[in-house]
Amino acid sequence: MCAHQPSCARTDSPAPHVAAARPEQGWTLLCDGAIVFDDTGELLPDGRVVAPQRAPAGPLVVAA
Secondary structure, X not given: OXXXXXXXXXXXXXXOOEEEEEOXXXXXXXXXXXXXXXXXXXXXXXXXXXXXXXXXXOOOOOOO
8 A cells, every 4th residue: 555655646636546447345445554435435444433424314295
């Protein structure tokens, strides 16, 4: 995994780059070792978990 020295392609953004993507499984591996899930949750390289950021659910609409 890189730490954004010359080991990965340079861009204008300091954000990590996608190292592997598996959209059919719902996750993306970033070059810094973090795994980002489609539900906005993350698994960081040191094992910490970032909970998904979900919007509060509103009332359900029922069709008559």
